[in-house]
Amino acid sequence: MAMYQMFFLAPPNADQALRLIVRNRISYANTIPLSYESRIQSIAGVRYVMKFQWFGGTYKDSRDPRNFFPRFAIDPDKVFLIHPEYSIAPEEVRVFQRERNACVLGRPLAERLGVKAGDHITMVGDIFRVTVDLIVRGFYDAARDNESLFFHYDYLNEAAWQGRGNGISMFYVMVNKPEDAAPVARAIDALFRNAPERTKTETEKGLMLGFLGYIGNVKLFLTALCSALTLATLFIAANTMAMSVRERTPEVGILKTLGFSRGFVLGIFLAEAVGIAIAGAAVGFLMAAGIIHLLHRVPVLLVDLKALSLAPELIAVALVLAAAVGLLSSIVPAWEASSRSIRDCLTSMD
16 A cells, blocks of 8 residues: 555655656657756746656676666756756766766665765667766665666767667656646647657656556555455454354353343444454554565666655554554354354353
């Protein structure tokens, strides 16, 4: 449920609400012309437009998953304007912008790779048949998306196409205010509707869900998994409660002999079942919190899982589901036991 909430229900934060991604309408693998940049910049409501090119390639040994991380060729003078949530020292930004083969990377990524300022990072291209040799000039900090490497698009352009590159995979667009995002997205796609390379403009979250879609129908998978687990738990709990009530039928007779009412006996069984179910939910929360803690430490591959959390509303929904499972699993055997006469209860051999 935490996965489902993060992917499909969580709203974008203030910075994400200002950003759009423009790509080729056909697929992520198809490029769009660089000339689109100036035309997008001319649209009302657009503040910045930045080139954004996935590099890929191999760093050291490709068989080691620790050596895989997102690396992008961008405009160095715009990346920290479009991503104000990235915290970096101003002097590092100046050096990064000044040196053509400089790069900056997230601090957690630098710690994982064991690199420091001044070190060289060499990556052998696969999409682009070129080897780039980058010098680490800074580290940025962020709550999310803090395991990427950024370097100059102009450096890649010169290395791969001698400065004559004409296509790019994406443009990042920053709008003036959140209300501008939807109109600007429609205006961009309308502008290139009759162009040879049509565009698709989407939010950052839309881009993430697009990549997630390569795995499959994640929404259906998570929904089916949650439903199947809830039903399985309900059936197991119902069987367990039925056995428990049958074993304690003589105790029901004793309670009724002492003067306890049918409603009181029914309430005891229901309260016990709900209490056990909620206790089980508490154990589930602890297990989920442990798994989430481990996922926060997993390197960013397809999506960043650092936003995964047990939100208060999620805990409330899970507690209600747990209580419902406890109630539904015990209502039938508890009703039957409380309805039996004292004689039937005391002579029961169940």
